[in-house]
Amino acid sequence: MPPSALPDGDPAPPTGELPASALAALASTDLGMYVHVPFCSVRCGYCDFNTYTLTELGGPGATIGLDSYADAALRELDLAAGVLGSEVPAVSTVFVGGGTPTMLRSNDLVRVLGGIRERFGLAAGAEVTTEANPDSVSAESLAELAAGGFTRVSVGMQSAVPHVLHTLDRTHDPENVARAVAGARAAGLQVSVDLIYGTPGESLADWRTSLETAISLEPDHVSAYALVVEEGTRLAAQVRRGVVPAPEDDDEADKYELADELLSAAGFGWYEVSNWARDEQHRCRHNIAYWAGTNWWGIGPGAHSHVGGVRWWNVKHPSAYAQRLVAGQSPAAARELLDDEQRYDERVLLGTRLVEGLPVGDLRGSGRAAVAGLVADGLVDGVEAVSRGRVVLTRRGRLLADTVVHRLLAA
Structure with a gap:
């Protein structure tokens, strides 16, 4: 398969x-x-x-x-x-x-x-x-x-x-x-x-x-x-x-x-x-x-890499991977240059999953406005939001992390 x-x-x-x-x-x-x-x-x-x-x-x-x-x-x-x-x-x-x-x-x-x-x-x-x-x-x-x-x-x-x-x-x-x-x-x-x-x-x-x-x-x-x-x-x-x-x-x-x-x-x-x-x-x-979102190089068939806002991924099959390298060529299949919108979305998506949370100040206007509602719904820790200015998920928020991200990114 x-x-x-x-x-x-x-x-x-x-x-x-x-x-x-x-x-x-x-x-x-x-x-x-x-x-x-x-x-x-x-x-x-x-x-x-x-x-x-x-x-x-x-x-x-x-x-x-x-x-x-x-x-x-x-x-x-x-x-x-x-x-x-x-x-x-x-x-x-x-x-x-x-x-x-x-x-x-x-x-x-x-x-x-x-x-x-x-x-x-x-x-x-x-x-x-x-x-x-x-x-x-x-x-x-x-x-x-x-x-x-x-x-x-x-x-x-x-x-x-x-x-x-x-x-x-x-x-x-x-x-x-x-x-x-x-x-x-x-x-x-x-x-x-x-x-x-x-x-x-x-x-x-x-x-x-x-x-x-x-x-x-x-x-x-x-x-x-x-x-x-x-x-x-x-x-x-x-x-x-x-x-x-x-x-x-x-x-x-x-x-x-x-x-x-x-x-x-x-x-x-x-x-x-x-x-x-x-x-x-x-x-x-x-x-x-x-x-x-720091830099890493992925070695091997199908491995993904990210350096300075450029993401690329290697060919998947091990034989194709080896053949390219023997020929002196990169095994990369394709790549993309992340734009500001993609970087922002990923920052919100990944930052909210961490115990340190995401600074409220890093959010755009609609995202900042959504924080109060997320606190009221028990998805974001209210003490962290008020005292430290950070979006930190509650246990219930961790269960519904995708919902939190969707609301923070909603235009």
Whole structure:
């Protein structure tokens, strides 16, 4: 089943060059690196990410596979270094996602990180994260990642309940989550666990079990996302045929409230609608940089990048990606130059999702006028709005974040 389609955009130059305006403030802005590893052992029925099984890629004879991926990523890093030039700052955060990054050998992940370090440098205290499937890591591989410079691992737990994992087509053994967390801890890595709620057939008691199990692992960070049925996925086809029920808004709202209640009681504080951390030090700085609209370069097939108001995205198929780089060309499929209206919309959309909120003064007239009504409706914290001049969502507001944004952006 193919991943979701790339957006439309303007042609991207084969050299990958960026307009001078995009590079003007590069030296004074944090730079992050995202590395997309597009491999999975199986495709989960709910997933529309740009991932491929080795069978879909044609097996060992494919143009790019597990053994050659690191070389292709290093070629794109060479391109990035040439495009960004000598004024580029040291990289503040690195996030390796997928797919299943830990399908690659640990030494290949370390080799890609080494390529970033050699070409750009890593800032003091840089955060370096990899996502991990609990079945594809060991105490030894995690120790190798830590020794190679990784500081954080995000474990794809999703659920602690076997029938929920089965519906999601997750193949990992739930007991291996605890082993992965223990191995990461022993290696000195910070640990996040990722959860999904709203799976068809998941009861509120099931969700409580998953939350309590996650909390018992004593991670530094928890992400909890509502299941979204994406068009073109196997899950969407099952819902359409009536094989499984569609997620219900009220059910997902109940589960979000339970997550916030249990995580808060366990000492986790929310800092973004779907993310909780033990303290400010353990928030995911890489994702915060996305939400703040700073610069990042995305390495890998289908990866997206943003530098100085220019956003671009790479070709999706791993073979096409590798072939372009071997030919000395940028793998970018298309790009867009964000205008002032788009930047404003994104600032409101992303800023309101954060615990620090959005300054009321950053809103245009109609948005500022909407704040009082949002406070009256219990969606925005009235004390924060009056005393600190910030739009901060209440728990109910977090459940209806899209509604809040729509009202703030209404003309």
